[in-house]
Amino acid sequence: MSRLSVKKTYKLYIGGAFPRSESGRSYPVTSAKGEFVANAARASRKDARDAVVAARKAFPGWSGATPYNRGQILYRIAEMLEGRRAQFAEELGGGKRAALEQVDATIDRLVWYAGWSDKIASVRGAANPVAGPYFNLSTPEPTGVVAVVAPADPLLGLVSVVAPVIVTGNTCVVVASEPAPLAAITLAEVLATSDLPGGVVNILTGRQAELAPWLAAHMDVNGLDLTGVADAELALSCEQAAAENLKRVARPVQEDWTADPGIGRMTRFLETKTVWHPMGV
Amino acid sequence: MFEYAPAPESRDVVDLKSSYGLFIDGEFVDGSGPSFKTVNPATEETLAEVATASAEDVDRAVRAARKAFDGWSALPGAERAKYLFRIARLIQERARELAVLESLDNGKPIRESRDVDVPLVAAHFFYYAGWADKLEYAGFGTKPLGVAGQVIPWNFPLLMLAWKIAPALACGNTVVLKPAETTPLTALLFAEICRQADLPPGVVNIVTGAGETGAAVVAHPDIDKVAFTGSTEVGRLIARAVAGTGKKLTLELGGKAANIVFDDAALDQAVEGIVNGIFFNQGHVCCAGSRLLVQESVAEELLAALKRRLGTLRLGDPLDKNTDIGAINSAEQLAKIRRLSDLGEAEGAERWSPACELPEQGYWFPPTLFTGVAQSHSIAREEIFGPVLSVLTFRTPAEAVEKANNTPYGLSAGVWTEKGSRILWMADKLRAGVVWANTFNKFDPTSPFGGYKESGYGREGGLAGLEAYLDV
Secondary structure, eight states, rough: OOOOOOOOOOOOOTTBBBOTTTTOOEEEEEEESSSSEEEOOOHHHHHHHHHHHHHEEEEEHHHOOOOOHHHHHHHHHHHHHHTTHHHHHHHHHHHHOHHHHHHHHHHHHHHHHHTTTTTTHHHHHHEOOSSSSSEEEEEEEEEEEEEEEOEEEEEEEEEEEEHHHHHTEEEEEEOOOSSHHHHHHHHHHHHHTTTOOOSEEEEOSSSSHHHHHHHHTTTOOOOOTTTTOHHHHHHHHHHHHGGGGGGEOOOOOOOOOTTTOOOOOHHHHHEEEEEEEEEOO | OOOOOOOBOTTTTTOOEEEOOOTTTTEEEEOOOEEEEETTTTEEEEEEEEOOOOOHHHHHHHHHHHHHHHHHHHOOHHHHHHHHHHHHHHHHHHHHHHHHHHHHHHOOOOHHIIIIIHHHHHHHHHHHHHHHOOOTTTTSOOOOSSEEEEOOOOHHHHHHHHHHHHHHTTTTOOOEEEOTTOOOOOHHHHHHHHHHHTTTTSSEEEOSSSSSHHHHHHHOTTOOHHHHHHEEEEEEEEHHHHHHHOEEEEEOOOOEEEEETTTOOOOOHHHHHHHHHHGGGOOOOOTTTEEEEEEEEHHHHHHHHHHHHTTOOBSSOTBBTTTBEEEEEEHHHHHHHHHHHHHHHHHEEEOOOSSOOOOOSSSOOOOOOOEEEEETHHHHSSSSOOSSEEEEEESSHHHHHHHOOOOOOOOOEEEEOOOOHHHHHHHHHHSSSSSESOOOOOTTTTTTTTTGGGGGESSSSSSGGGGOOOBO
């Protein structure tokens, strides 16, 4: 007798927990061939606000953790993902080989960013030789809570926008790919078992056009990454809304996620802090 | 004073073999030189027989490293990174084993090997792993040098190995490393870790032996880079030996650091810092704060507090978790400490040690301080490399700087004051590679370490540490 499988309920990931949408809504996710795969939670404005609260709450701890500690945790995420290669490849669908390549590239991307945790300050910080008897030092610091609209690429694209935001100490609220949100929720299961404190990454699934504007206008969000917004009008209105509290905005881009990522995605959500101190007996 | 019941860490975690070979091209092989014994300095018990690498063995190791270089340097940085991350994780996994073995072979307290040495070793590999695919951001180019010959001392056997091997491999070099003859065991355990990490054969080669083996590594014509940590005396010989060759050289040598206490310092904290500065690792630390410069107005008060604190230090079994001061690493080093201390008395300084019972077996020296020390005294000029502190006084900041810099060395210095501007003024004037303010003996893989003047050249750690292993 064939066994009936137990299917997973895909929920949101907020503050380290997996709640359903408070709205009680969901939407069907289909395969490339149009077949039903699962229902994903359709997050509401209230869910988005809850996620921002969770991200803000996690910020002092995460930004205050040592860079070494944050690097270890990102590396741990890579380790956990490696252990679930097959599961992610299956969930991504398409050709098995291509899917595995995507997963491998995602793991390597995490390792790349893990190493940056304790190096970005050496590359982007400076001792400034001011003309006077002062010690003057500039160091990069995280911007705060960043809202990220993830690109369509469900895993590599997602990790390529989230890892650079959190490795430097920011916390984030992510709107997953609307047509392909399931890998994001499975990734949340990886995050939840990688010593990443709850609330550092919060993942919403649902309608991009419904969620992004609330995050763009939210006064407790400090940065906005619109990478995944394909609709130019939506991107424009989000950027305009973001101006209200001068969020740092990353405009939508078409990116080749397999290319060398560089450091721009980290530096975009970093502030530079300069400290002066007199020198003298 | 409290009585402490013994709290020994178990040795069971370490699986000692009766004899050890060399690690060449991914295999453990016999050495062709006569084998030697490595002993537990706390008991004089022989721990194992270790092979001596002859010049031919060194040549084999260099050839293995050369053969491995093409493949290793051609690997994408991200792949080299993953090997180094693996090594970092394996070190974390086998941390207690490494710590116990280090304390057995070196004599340092388990509290230090467990809480300082081994965590720093793992962190160092973790840190440089991350650089392997980011070299283009460091500003030194991305071209490795080739085969690095590395000779390390006995005071931090595994940590010095990490400082040498991690950046070398991250930059794409292969290495031949010679550990000190009195402390080869953790390096050989590290070789086993390289195998567990599936590191390609020949990327790391470990040749054991004494000075002759080290000299053979340095002199080998197919070595592109020499890195040495040890005495200034040997550093000079090496600098002379590589003169006129194409070899790149970095040296991390001796020190005679001043630990300067101003009258506004938090004295209790300063006392802890002074103790850490000179009695950490039995004073076998090149950057040890071996000269205490204390402002005259607080000298009496500080010395009284310092003596009180020394009376509470616990000397004994390195594997006991309550031990503060372990064994001197070798009979030879003990003789040197005794000779210089006797000289201190003969030259007119006043010697003081707390009541301190020394074990009958093994090599031991009590925590010792000298007062009435003049700058001309041998104990104020020569590196003792033991638990011996020379106390001098000063009146003004300018005098403190003058005295602190009055040494051929320039590795480190300490400043204790509650005034931030004075810390920075002092840091500006001190001719030393590392200046600790209101702390001492702090190390981190992200922070460059190395000396001015006769304390050597080149830096280890941080972004700066990459320069030594790239063709700049």
